[in-house]
Amino acid sequence: MKLELGKVFIKDIQFADITKVEDGVLYVNKEEAEQLVLEDDKLIDCCLEIARPGDSTRITPVKDVIEPRVKVEGGGQIFPGIIGPVSPPVGMGKTLALKGCTVVTVGRIVGFQEGVIDMSGVAADYCPFSQTVNLCVVIEPMEGLETHAYEKSGRLAGLKVADYLAKCAKDVTPDETVTYETLPLLDQIAQYPELPKVGYVHMLQSQGLLHDTWYYGVDAKQFVPTIMYPTEIMDGAIISGNCVAPCDKVTTFHHLNNPVIEDLYSHHGKDLNFICVILTNENVFLADKERHSDMVGKLAEYLGLDGVIITEEGYGNPDTDLMMNCRKVEERGVKVALITDEFPGKDGKSQSLADTTDSATALASCGQGNMTLNFPAMDHVIGTQEYIESQIGGWAGCINPDGSFEAEIQIIIASTIANGYNRLAARGY
Numbered sequence: 066m067k068l069e070l071g072k073v074f075i076k077d078i079q080f081a082d083i084t085k086v087e088d089g090v091l092y093v094n095k096e097e098a099e100q101l102v103l104e105d106d107k108l109i110d111c112c113l114e115i116a117r118p119g120d121s122t123r124i125t126p127v128k129d130v131i132e133p134r135v136k137v138e139g140g141g142q143i144f145p146g147i148i149g150p151v152s153p154p155v156g157m158g159k160t161l162a163l164k165g166c167t168v169v170t171v172g173r174i175v176g177f178q179e180g181v182i183d184m185s186g187v188a189a190d191y192c193p194f195s196q197t198v199n200l201c202v203v204i205e206p207m208e209g210l211e212t213h214a215y216e217k218s219g220r221l222a223g224l225k226v227a228d229y230l231a232k233c234a235k236d237v238t239p240d241e242t243v244t245y246e247t248l249p250l251l252d253q254i255a256q257y258p259e260l261p262k263v264g265y266v267h268m269l270q271s272q273g274l275l276h277d278t279w280y281y282g283v284d285a286k287q288f289v290p291t292i293m294y295p296t297e298i299m300d301g302a303i304i305s306g307n308c309v310a311p312c313d314k315v316t317t318f319h320h321l322n323n324p325v326i327e328d329l330y331s332h333h334g335k336d337l338n339f340i341c342v343i344l345t346n347e348n349v350f351l352a353d354k355e356r357h358s359d360m361v362g363k364l365a366e367y368l369g370l371d372g373v374i375i376t377e378e379g380y381g382n383p384d385t386d387l388m389m390n391c392r393k394v395e396e397r398g399v400k401v402a403l404i405t406d407e408f409p410g411k412d413g414k415s416q417s418l419a420d421t422t423d424s425a426t427a428l429a430s431c432g433q434g435n436m437t438l439n440f441p442a443m444d445h446v447i448g449t450q451e452y453i454e455s456q457i458g459g460w461a462g463c464i465n466p467d468g469s470f471e472a473e474i475q476i477i478i479a480s481t482i483a484n485g486y487n488r489l490a491a492r493g494y
Contacts (some may be wrong), residue, residue, distance in 0.1 A: 068296040071239030110205035121444035126179030135231035146282020155300030170223035180311020271346035312475035362393035372400040406481035432489025434475030442468035
């Protein structure tokens with residue numbers, strides 16, 4: 066598949082009568098976008114707000130972050146199986162992305178794992194979305210709405226607004242265009258036969274109980290490991306639909322902008338041959354973990370890979386899937402490098418991962434989520450701080466009357482995200 070990704074750089078968002086992009090500014094018809102969200106009768110209110118870098122603004126509870134993208138030519142429609150049809154598949158043709166801006170869905174808490182984005186102050190240093198201009202879609206569910214139904218309505222609200230914004234910019238000339246291409250397997254191997262063949266094992270959160278991810282509209286726990294073209298992910302084939310710990314939640318934005326895929330493409334044809342993505346999930350039951358890690362190992366061997374990079378989403382239970390995948394791929398004669406984050410407790414003295422294997426000899430850490438931070442009071446809160454004490458990373462009594470609070474950095478969206486799209490790392494001594 067060959068994908069041309071056109072990038073339109075957005076420096077500001079402003080409300081206006083017409084939704085359009087002009088001179089690097091995204092103008093948004095606020096009422097039109099809000100009414101689009103309220104077509105869902107499970108949502109009784111919607112309000113759009115803008116958060117800019119440097120503002121004394123806190124956004125919480127954050128449910129998802131999305132970068133607006135639209136198909137310009139060929140290859141189906143963005144977010145297939147959710148917004149667009151499932152066929153034809155995405156990942157080919159031309160796509161336009163609005164860079165530097167996001168759609169952030171915000172609303173009363175579903176579980177307890179929605180996070181915080183600070184646009185300024187000490188916590189802003191830990192979140193990539195403190196550097197983007199964010200259009201916040203603040204939703205209010207009907208009374209008594211079941212949590213899974215609320216999650217679905219919130220997920221669709223953000224995707225519909227992102228889709229609406231991108232389509233209104235469809236005819237804008239991109240500031241930059243990058244081409245990505247992966248050939249069919251035998252052709253890809255023959256293109257660079259002298260280079261090591263490398264794949265990416267992409268683990269999706271799929272534990273259920275609001276820990277779900279969607280692949281072409283299918284709940285990830287319903288499929289067995291498969292292979293896909295990397296460019297499909299750039300077109301929204303994978304959608305976040307979960308409420309895992311904010312620090313390592315892979316938002317829809319992070320799927321669209323997966324840094325492992327970007328880096329592998331940047332090395333492709335130079336010092337490695339990037340073959341494909343092996344897609345797998347994170348299961349609850351031991352038999353499922355064993356079965357799917359066996360399949361990941363078989364796929365890596367069958368594809369003739371020399372090495373793979375493996376990333377996970379979440380921590381604790383998924384660490385077992387991570388280590389099983391590592392061990393079984395290594396047993397097939399394929400070298401493995403892992404990327405993950407750590408949770409060693411506030412004092413840093415506990416075991417960083419819930420599981421290990423002797424095969425895990427190459428590991429990159431994206432930091433540890435148990436470190437505590439003092440979050441200053443902000444002039445403006447988009448959403449509500451009502452749930453800070455029950456959000457993961459917070460605790461009873463952690464919030465002060467003035468709105469400041471102390472919490473572990475795992476309350477911050479993407480602070481230790483385990484695919485590397487963050488600013489933290491760990492150094493071994």
